[in-house]
Amino acid sequence: MRDDYIKNALKVIDDPNILINVVSRRVKQLRQGHRPLVVSLEKMEPEDIALREIVEGKIIYRLPTAQEMQGRR
Template sequence: MRDEYIKDAQKVIQDPNVLINVVSRRVKQLRRGSRPLVESLEKLSPEDIALREIIEGKISYEVTHA
């Protein structure tokens, strides 16, 4: 994963645990065939795609408290 993507994504989702969960869930979706919500001229890993989607506001999340 690219450091600059991680830093930018942390500005959107400050809680590191939530960020990890959102990225890992999205990576699973991408690996199962979901289409990326961002375009890139270069080949990105599923992790980098997920981070870019967070940075660009393409993914929303909700924290639920049990």
């Protein structure tokens, strides 16, 4: 993974644990055949694609509310 992509993604998702989870879920989707949401002229690893998608606002995350968490029990 490129350091500059990680640094920029941490500006969008400032919690490293959440960033790791978002990236890993997106990488899994990309490896299953989902198309990238960003265009690149260079060949990129799925991790870098996921980080760029986050930086460019193509991927967002939302933490569940307390009410949603109670509904999961």
